[in-house]
Amino acid sequence: MLTYIARRLLTLIPMVIVISFLIYLGLELTPGDAVSHMIPPDAYGSMDPDRLQELRESLGLGKPFAVRYWIWISGVVQGDFGYSLAGGVPIADIFLDRLPATLELSFAALLISTILGSILGTISALTRGSATDQGLTVVGMLGVSIPEFFFGLVAILVFAINLDWLPVGGRTLPGYDSFWDRLPNLVMPALVLSIMMTAGVMRYARSSMLDALSRDFIRTARSKGMPEWRVNILHGFRVALTPVIVLIGFRLPVLIGGSVIIEQVFQWPGIGKEFVSAVRSQDYPLVMMVALFSVLAVLIASLIVDLLTAIIDPRVRLGE
Amino acid sequence: MVDAPITRPRTRRDGQFDRLRDRETSMQGKAKRRGRFLGKFLSNRLALVGFVIFTIICLMSLFAPLIAQHNPMSPNLRAIAQPPSVEHWFGTDKTGRDIFARVLYGGRVSILVGLGSALLSALIGVIIGVYSGYVGGWLDWIAMRVSEIFMSFPQIILVLLLVAILGQSLLNLIVIFTLTGWGGIYRMARARMLSIREEEYVQALRSFGLGPARIAYKHMLPNALGPIMVNITLSTAAFILQEAGLSFLGLGVPLSIPTWGNILNAAQDLRVLEQNWWIWLPVGATISLFVLSVNFIGDGLRDATDPSQQG
Numbered sequence: 329m330l331t332y333i334a335r336r337l338l339t340l341i342p343m344v345i346v347i348s349f350l351i352y353l354g355l356e357l358t359p360g361d362a363v364s365h366m367i368p369p370d371a372y373g374s375m376d377p378d379r380l381q382e383l384r385e386s387l388g389l390g391k392p393f394a395v396r397y398w399i400w401i402s403g404v405v406q407g408d409f410g411y412s413l414a415g416g417v418p419i420a421d422i423f424l425d426r427l428p429a430t431l432e433l434s435f436a437a438l439l440i441s442t443i444l445g446s447i448l449g450t451i452s453a454l455t456r457g458s459a460t461d462q463g464l465t466v467v468g469m470l471g472v473s474i475p476e477f478f479f480g481l482v483a484i485l486v487f488a489i490n491l492d493w494l495p496v497g498g499r500t501l502p503g504y505d506s507f508w509d510r511l512p513n514l515v516m517p518a519l520v521l522s523i524m525m526t527a528g529v530m531r532y533a534r535s536s537m538l539d540a541l542s543r544d545f546i547r548t549a550r551s552k553g554m555p556e557w558r559v560n561i562l563h564g565f566r567v568a569l570t571p572v573i574v575l576i577g578f579r580l581p582v583l584i585g586g587s588v589i590i591e592q593v594f595q596w597p598g599i600g601k602e603f604v605s606a607v608r609s610q611d612y613p614l615v616m617m618v619a620l621f622s623v624l625a626v627l628i629a630s631l632i633v634d635l636l637t638a639i640i641d642p643r644v645r646l647g648e
Numbered sequence: 649m650v651d652a653p654i655t656r657p658r659t660r661r662d663g664q665f666d667r668l669r670d671r672e673t674s675m676q677g678k679a680k681r682r683g684r685f686l687g688k689f690l691s692n693r694l695a696l697v698g699f700v701i702f703t704i705i706c707l708m709s710l711f712a713p714l715i716a717q718h719n720p721m722s723p724n725l726r727a728i729a730q731p732p733s734v735e736h737w738f739g740t741d742k743t744g745r746d747i748f749a750r751v752l753y754g755g756r757v758s759i760l761v762g763l764g765s766a767l768l769s770a771l772i773g774v775i776i777g778v779y780s781g782y783v784g785g786w787l788d789w790i791a792m793r794v795s796e797i798f799m800s801f802p803q804i805i806l807v808l809l810l811v812a813i814l815g816q817s818l819l820n821l822i823v824i825f826t827l828t829g830w831g832g833i834y835r836m837a838r839a840r841m842l843s844i845r846e847e848e849y850v851q852a853l854r855s856f857g858l859g860p861a862r863i864a865y866k867h868m869l870p871n872a873l874g875p876i877m878v879n880i881t882l883s884t885a886a887f888i889l890q891e892a893g894l895s896f897l898g899l900g901v902p903l904s905i906p907t908w909g910n911i912l913n914a915a916q917d918l919r920v921l922e923q924n925w926w927i928w929l930p931v932g933a934t935i936s937l938f939v940l941s942v943n944f945i946g947d948g949l950r951d952a953t954d955p956s957q958q959g
Contacts, residue, residue, distance in 0.1 A: 347797055354813045466694070469947075473885070473940035475892050478932035481915050489922050496918065581802035588804050589893045592916075603805070604897055607812045619809045622802050630800075 332638055340627055347623050348404070352397050355612050404620070413611045422602060422614065423621075429499055430598035433591070434583050436518035441525035442576060448526070449533025454560060456538065464530070471527030476586055480520045480593035487516060497595035517594040521586050525579055532575050580629040584622050695948020701941035705934070709755030718746030720753040720906050732926050739926035741914060751931055754906040757818065758935075761901070762888035765825035770880045772826065773833030778872070781841030782864040788838070795831035803828055807890065811899055818901050821894070825887050833879050840872040874953030881946035885939045892935050908935045 391399075403410070409419035452464040488496040495513050540546065541560075549559045588600035595601070599618060606614040708715060724744035732739040738747035780788035798806070810824045841864070844850065853863045888908075894900030895909025896916070903910055908931055915921050915928035 473943050474936040584802040585804035607808045615812050622805045623800050
C-alpha cells in the first residue's frame with residue numbers, strides 16, 4: 329500500500345510542476361506586463377522609457393523567464409499568491425473571503441445529488457423496463473440536456489419573482505450571519521447546481537445496481553427465501569453503492585464547472601463568480617491562481633479516489 | 649486468391665461452398681450488417697424523435713434567410729421589447745431586433761461552434777489515438793501525458809483561462825473547444841485500439857508486411873468507428889451547452905454575433921427576466937430541445953453500435 333501511495337505521488341508532483349509552469353507561461357503570453365497594468369493607459373505613452381525600464385528592473389521583470397517562474401512558484405508554495413490587479417488585494421485574502429461560500433454551495437449540491445441520484449437510480453434499476461424506469465431515463469436525459477443556468481433563470485422567475493418563496497440571489501444579508509439565516513438563499517443555487525450531477529449519478533447507480541443484481545450472491549439470497557426488499561437493500565444497494573461513491577470524486581470537475589456559471593446566475597459570492605469577473609477584467613494573476621488551485625483540487629480528489637479504490641480492491645494496488 | 653485445383657470429383661458440398669463464397673464476395677454480409685444497424689437505430693423511438701428534431705432545427709437555421717422576415721442585426725426603435733405577435737413571432741428584444749430571426753441565425757453559429765469543435769477535436773483525437781494506440785512507444789507516452797495535463801483542468805476553468813489568454817472571437821472559441829476536447833476522444837480511440845491490437849486479423853495483416861499506419865487507419869479504425877461516432881454526438885451536445893454558458897456570461901462569442909448563448913445573455917438583467925420572458929424563454933427552450941435531440945441520437949447510436957449494451 330505504501331509503495332502504491334509513493335508511486336501515485338511520484339506521478340502527481342511532476343504533473344503539478346508542469347501545469348504550474350504552463351499556467352505561468354500562459355500569463356507570459358498575455359498582452360502587457362505588470363508595469364503596463366500599474367500605470368493608466370493614457371499616462372503610459374507619456375512616461376519616460378528609461379523610467380519604465382528602471383521600474384521593470386526593480387520589479388525583477390528583466391530576469392530570464394525561468395528565474396521569474398522560480399521566484400513565483402516558490403512564493404506560491406510559501407503562501408504568497410500575489411496580488412489582484414483590481415485594487416491590489418492579496419489573492420490569499422480573496423480566497424479566504426470567497427472559498428467558504430463556494431464550499432458551502434458545492435457540498436450542498438454534492439449531498440443532494442448523491443442521495444437523490446442513488447435513490448432514483450436504484451428505483452430505476454429495480455423497476456427495469458417499466459414505465460417508471462423509462463420515465464426516469466427521460467427525466468435524466470432532460471437533466472443533462474437543459475443548460476444549468478437556464479434552469480436557474482426559470483427557477484428565479486417561478487420561485488423568487490412569481491411565488492416569492494425564496495430570495496432572488498445573494499448569500500447573506502448584513503446582520504444575518506448564521507447558517508439558518510442564509511439557508512433560504514442556498515436552496516435554489518444548490519438544487520439547480522445538483523441537477524446535472526443527479527442525472528449523472530442516477531445513470532451510473534442504475535447500471536451499477538443492475539450489475540449487482542445479476543450477481544450470484546443475490547440469487548443465493550433469493551433462494552434462501554429472503555424477502556425481496558431485503559435482498560435489494562441489504563445486498564444489492566450496498567454493493568452497488570461503492571462504485572457510486574468513487575464516482576463522486578470524479579464529479580468534482582463537473583461541480584467546479586457548474587458552480588462558475590451558477591454563482592453568476594444567483595449572485596453567489598464565491599470563487600466562481602470572482603473568477604468570471606477576473607476573466608472579464610483581465611485580472612491575470614487572479615485568473616491564474618484560481619486555475620492553479622482548481623487543478624490541484626481535481627488532482628488531489630482523483631488521488632483520494634485512487635487510494636480509496638486501492639483500499640477497497642486489492643487488485644488495483646498489486647496489478648499494473 | 650487462387651484455389652488449389654481440385655483433383656477429386658466435385659461434390660454437392662463444393663457447390664454449397666462456392667455459393668457461400670460468392671455471397672460473401674458480393675458484399676451481402678456488409679449490406680446486411682448496415683441494415684441491422686439502421687434497423688436498430690430506427691426502432692429506437694427516442695433516437696428517431698431526436699433525429700427528426702435535430703434535422704428540423706438544423707434545416708431551419710440553414711435556411712434562415714428564407715424563413716426569417718426580419719434582419720437579426722438591425723434594431724427597430726419603434727418596436728422595442730414587444731411581446732410575440734403575428735409580425736414578430738417571438739417578439740423583439742430591448743433594441744427592437746426580431747428574436748425569431750435571431751434564434752434562427754444564432755442557431756447557425758451555435759451549431760457551427762458545437763459541431764465544428766466536436767468534429768475537429770474528433771479528427772485530432774482519432775488521428776493521434778489510433779496511431780499511438782496501435783504503435784505505442786514514445787509518441788504514445790507524450791500524447792498520453794499531454795492529454796492528462798489537459799484533463800486535469802476542470803473544463804470550464806481551462807476554457808475561461810484560454811479565453812483570457814487568447815481573447816474573445818468565434819474562431820478562438822472553436823480552437824479553444826478543440827484544444828480542451830480532443831483528450832477525451834483520443835483516450836477512447838486509444839483504448840479501443842489497445843483492445844483490438846492483438847486480434848488475429850491484425851496479426852495476419854502484420855505478417856503480410858503491411859505498414860503500421862496502413863493497418864491502424866485502414867483496417868483497425870473501422871472497427872472503432874461506433875464509439876467514436878457516439879463520442880462525437882455527445883461532445884457536440886457538450887460544446888453547445890458550453891458555448892451557451894460562456895456567451896451567457898458574456899465571455900463566449902462576441903456579443904455582436906447572434907448565438908443562442910448571446911441572446912440569453914440579456915436575461916442577466918433581472919428586469920428582462922421578470923418582464924420580458926419572450927426574450928430568453930424561447931431561446932433557452934430551443935437550446936434544451938436541440939441538446940436533448942443530440943443526446944437522444946447519441947444514445948440511439950450507442951445502443952445500435954455497441955452489442956454489449958443490449959436493452
